[in-house]
Amino acid sequence: MLSRNQIKEIRSLKQKKFRQKYDKFVVEGHKTSIEFIKSGTFQIENIFALESWSDRYYDILGKRSDLLNTISEKEMARISLLTTPSDVLLVCKKPELEVKLPLKETSFAFYLDDIQDPGNLGTIIRICDWFGMINLYLSPETVDEYNPKVIQATRGSICNVSIIRNDLARLKSLLSCKIIGTDLHGIPLKTYHWSPGSLIILGNEGKGISDSIQPLLDDKVLISGANQKIAESLNVASAASILAYDVQKN
Incomplete structure (x- = not known):
């Protein structure tokens, strides 16, 4: 079950000032979430999903399976930033990127x-x-x-x-x-x-x-x-x- 503080923090990530404060952002939607999970580009802090999604896609989580929190539709509606909530929501950490190298001669x-x-x-x-x-x-x-x-x-x-x-x-x-x-x-x-x-x-x-x-x-x-x-x-x-x-x- 989601705590009141968890709900409040996730909902707050709709606003830029809180994304900056916590260095986190929200990912919603099946396809986008799957790409984030598969790529490993971003550090995923939590995965919130409906039971139907958890049962079907548990195997793709691999080592991230310990991040999975199976929640109800009512709880998903409370944390979702979408008008129509998805069946999965990720909370990810923002990466630190620095400009270190010149633009390669072959790139644009x-x-x-x-x-x-x-x-x-x-x-x-x-x-x-x-x-x-x-x-x-x-x-x-x-x-x-x-x-x-x-x-x-x-x-x-x-x-x-x-x-x-x-x-x-x-x-x-x-x-x-x-x-x-x-x-x-x-x-x-x-x-x-x-x-x-x-x-x-x-x-x-x-x-x-x-x-x-x-x-x-x-x-x-x-x-x-x-x-x-x-x-x-x-x-x-x-x-x-x-x-x-x-x-x-x-």
Whole structure:
């Protein structure tokens, strides 16, 4: 049976200040939870599951079976951060990641400048996983990667992508890489030649790339659209997908 303190702490992890206070976050949903359990990327502190889930997936837990707490549907509803509770919930520890090495000459990465929508961040993490971009850099102002909505949107891909939050000016000196931004007056993507080891900036959903970052850009690229288009811009996650594909292709 869950204690009152356990319920209170888990529920509090919906808020960023408590995720920071406890250095913990919540994972919900069957597929995402399975990926977290299988990957071993994150330290799992507790696994809370309904009896039906426990009986069916006990074998995959391995050494983590001692972390399993079988609870009732009523208890799951009390700790779940979802509108419709899942049959399994994990409480995980946040990892400590530091920038130690330059960006490899054969690799590329995104830097997210003040991205605010959790769904966009989660989708971009999935895009990075799909295209083998193993590092993702976030500005200090970008939405928390351990926000429950972000974790849900990644569908487990966050286990394959290292996320580092830092100021771009500091990153540029640490990574020794070329900084590429997107801009309506940039070089058309179809004619641009990517330099290995580039860091690609994706700007805020409404404002684009911050004024403070503009002087740090080495190049600007344009994702061209149709001449008769009505849309004024692309969703940032859509832009990320196009850029990741173009980088891989070239």
